[in-house]
Amino acid sequence: TKIEDIIVQVGRTGKLTPVAMLKPVSIGGTTVSRATLHNMDEIVRLGVKIGDWVEVERGGDVIPKVNRVVEDKDHLRGHKTFRMPQNCPVCGGQVVRTEGEADHRCVNANCPAKLRETILHFASRGVMNIDGMGDALVNQLTDRGLVRNVADIYKITKDDLLKLERFADKSAQNVLNEIEASKKLPLDRVIYGLGIRFVGERTAQFLAEHFGSMNALMNAGEEDLLEVEEVGPRIAQSIREFFQEPKNRELVEQLRRAGLTLSGKKKERGTKLAGKTFVLTGTLAHYTRDEAKKLIEDAGGRVSGSVSKKTDYVVAGDDAGSKLDKAKQLRVKVINESEMANLVAG
DNA sequence: CTAATGTGCGGACTGGCGCC
DNA sequence: GGCGCCAGTCCGCACATTAG
Numbered sequence A: 001t002k003i004e005d006i007i008v009q010v011g012r013t014g015k016l017t018p019v020a021m022l023k024p025v026s027i028g029g030t031t032v033s034r035a036t037l038h039n040m041d042e043i044v045r046l047g048v049k050i051g052d053w054v055e056v057e058r059g060g061d062v063i064p065k066v067n068r069v070v071e072d073k074d075h076l077r078g079h080k081t082f083r084m085p086q087n088c089p090v091c092g093g094q095v096v097r098t099e100g101e102a103d104h105r106c107v108n109a110n111c112p113a114k115l116r117e118t119i120l121h122f123a124s125r126g127v128m129n130i131d132g133m134g135d136a137l138v139n140q141l142t143d144r145g146l147v148r149n150v151a152d153i154y155k156i157t158k159d160d161l162l163k164l165e166r167f168a169d170k171s172a173q174n175v176l177n178e179i180e181a182s183k184k185l186p187l188d189r190v191i192y193g194l195g196i197r198f199v200g201e202r203t204a205q206f207l208a209e210h211f212g213s214m215n216a217l218m219n220a221g222e223e224d225l226l227e228v229e230e231v232g233p234r235i236a237q238s239i240r241e242f243f244q245e246p247k248n249r250e251l252v253e254q255l256r257r258a259g260l261t262l263s264g265k266k267k268e269r270g271t272k273l274a275g276k277t278f279v280l281t282g283t284l285a286h287y288t289r290d291e292a293k294k295l296i297e298d299a300g301g302r303v304s305g306s307v308s309k310k311t312d313y314v315v316a317g318d319d320a321g322s323k324l325d326k327a328k329q330l331r332v333k334v335i336n337e338s339e340m341a342n343l344v345a346g
Numbered sequence B: 001c002t003a004a005t006g007t008g009c010g011g012a013c014t015g016g017c018g019c020c
Numbered sequence C: 001g002g003c004g005c006c007a008g009t010c011c012g013c014a015c016a017t018t019a020g
Helices: A040-046 A112-123 A135-143 A150-155 A158-162 A169-182 A187-193 A201-211 A214-218 A222-226 A233-244 A246-258 A289-298 A322-329 A337-345
Strands: A003-010 A016-027 A030-036 A054-059 A063-069 A277-281 A302-304 A313-316 A333-335
Touching (some): A030 A063, A040 A063, A112 A150, A150 A246, A158 A169, A214 A233, A222 A233, A233 A246, A277 A289, A277 A322, A289 A337, A313 A322, A313 A337, A322 A333, A333 A337
Parallel strands (some): A277 A302, A277 A313
Antiparallel strands (some): A003 A016, A054 A063
16 A cells, blocks of 8 residues: 555654554455554665555554565655654654664653653553543643643542543543542552653562562662662663652652552562463453463463563463464464463462 | 444554663 | 563454533
């Protein structure tokens, strides 16, 4: 199909992601109209220009991927070269590509796009799980200045919500209930929710287990941080920089006052699956993926996202895709979910 | 009541880069 | 240098709720 335009999206960390806007095309039963181009290097590698015809594929039947530029006499090349903007398309702030890095980033700390994405991340299911706080609500909240940081979420009143578009009593109350419920979530979620660069779900869990409280984490020195699993110098530095910022320390205090869980106990893990790495694929019948993951981790195992020769087991449910193929290729042991349950039980 | 709208769910890929 | 986490990305569908 044809690339009609290339737009730029700004993420939570300020990363500018170029996205190809395609002439809609039906692939495998769904209509594909966008595909990520990742970064400038990828655009150069593919050699794409705006107006080009390209071959698009859905990796694993889901994610649209631009494979290559089609060059034949029917499909003339486009003429407009895409250039990464020098100013953020959202806030106009300076865009910088650091030496040695592939991504361009907006460096304005107050960029509204970053705020918006940070709030969305915080509210998302894998983090504070605030059901109902998606795109539309977050846009309204940030546009109206009702939410300027993640702690402001806990100051939202019903009156605030009722003034918003498409909000009546039922929706407003649902959101408030969800916000209230989020306060009970454990420390690792809160750490993850802060949006510290290089600290994702897994690293946040290790940090919570190691330090046992937000206070201990906030005041940790470099050497303390380096003791944590999977934390090296770059991650340690990123965490220290985050907590050296007075605004961020104040943010944590606001979360504390709001009643969030900022301490936990050092988690005890089982040992039955110690040292074993699992990969989940397909649809499981008796567990959600999160439940299966928790079972494995509580038994001392690890769950990762991709199959390699270090993977011990691939747990395959219905409609397993490319990961199952990879497992066969690498001769990794494939089991079903009841076999997994047996392993967990010992 | 119906139509429109917003959101979660659930599947998964990718390149970059940090860690070991 | 390999591995795997991080951060970003996709879409259709089901469902709840609101506006009209």
